Amino acid sequence: CSYRLRDALHPLWQSPLAIPGGTRQSPINIQWRDSVYDPFLKPLKIAYDPTTCLHIWNNGYSFLVEFDDSTDRSIIVGGPLKNQYRLKQFHFHWGAINDWGSEHTVDCKFYPAELHLVHWNAVEYPSFEEAVMEGNGLAVIGVFLKLGARHKGLQTLVDALPAVRHKDTVIEFDDFDPSCLIPSCPDYWTYAGSLTTPPLTESVTWIIKKKPIEVDEDQLEAFRTLLFTSDGEEERRMVDNFRPLQPLMNRTVRSSFR
Numbered sequence: 477c478s479y480r481l482r483d484a485l486h487p488l489w490q491s492p493l494a495i496p497g498g499t500r501q502s503p504i505n506i507q508w509r510d511s512v513y514d515p516f517l518k519p520l521k522i523a524y525d526p527t528t529c530l531h532i533w534n535n536g537y538s539f540l541v542e543f544d545d546s547t548d549r550s551i552i553v554g555g556p557l558k559n560q561y562r563l564k565q566f567h568f569h570w571g572a573i574n575d576w577g578s579e580h581t582v583d584c585k586f587y588p589a590e591l592h593l594v595h596w597n598a599v600e601y602p603s604f605e606e607a608v609m610e611g612n613g614l615a616v617i618g619v620f621l622k623l624g625a626r627h628k629g630l631q632t633l634v635d636a637l638p639a640v641r642h643k644d645t646v647i648e649f650d651d652f653d654p655s656c657l658i659p660s661c662p663d664y665w666t667y668a669g670s671l672t673t674p675p676l677t678e679s680v681t682w683i684i685k686k687k688p689i690e691v692d693e694d695q696l697e698a699f700r701t702l703l704f705t706s707d708g709e710e711e712r713r714m715v716d717n718f719r720p721l722q723p724l725m726n727r728t729v730r731s732s733f734r
């Protein structure tokens with residue numbers, strides 16, 4: 477892919493492109509023809525309880541919807557995973573314009589945005605903070621967003637965004653089932669990677685859905701009305717909050733489909 481040096485020096489990412497000694501950094505380009513079909517990959521099972529939804533907050537990187545992860549009420553299991561993983565939060569990455577915005581690319585193509593549903597291995601680790609430090613600690617489902625029809629489920633989120641426009645603002649948000657944001661097509665790619673924002677730890681089993689969801693222009697524009705900055709600071713629009721592509725190094729991307 478043609479790297480845009482500008483990205484590498486983007487104010488948000490002045491940290492080194494890859495952490496020193498990093499061998500499994502994210503995001504990456506998924507070259508469809510280089511991915512390897514693995515017939516032993518199971519279907520991913522998703523079981524979320526909408527009453528575990530707690531609040532939406534702007535953390536200065538993105539807006540996150542956080543869940544009560546004190547029990548196994550919202551979990552995923554199967555796919556490439558040996559254990560079940562608990563849903564902790566989901567958030568998005570997006571661009572200033574529709575030509576880019578996703579973190580992962582497919583055959584060097586950017587989508588205008590990407591959803592990340594973050595889960596942790598509560599079978600093997602006592603807390604999220606511990607799981608973040610372990611190679612099999614986290615599982616993140618990535619879903620691409622493409623420009624198209626209005627997405628009804630996303631609209632409830634979009635309607636709440638004005639209330640979290642500034643960094644470190646939070647509002648209560650309940651009774652939301654994020655499985656409405658995940659395509660019904662079961663096909664996915666999976667690879668061993670990392671968090672794409674600090675602490676960039678190499679603890680993520682990535683599960684990237686092949687099919688995107690459709691959202692309309694107004695919904696993408698609503699993301700772009702958020703701010704990186706706190707109330708009272710000089711406003712900086714929250715856009716282009718995606719990390720540059722990282723080297724694949726010695727990794728194989730597996731597909732659940734032929």
Ligand SMILES: Nc1nnc(SCC(=O)Nc2ccc(S(N)(=O)=O)cc2)s1
Pocket residue numbers: 592594605608616670671672673674675
């Ligand atoms: N002691 C610690 N508390 N919390 C952390 S990390 C918090 C967190 O959820 N970070 C996070 C960063 C990036 C991603 S992403 N973009 O999905 O790779 C997901 C999650 S370390």
Ligand SMILES: [Zn+2]
Pocket residue numbers: 567568569592672
């Ligand atoms: Zn993310």
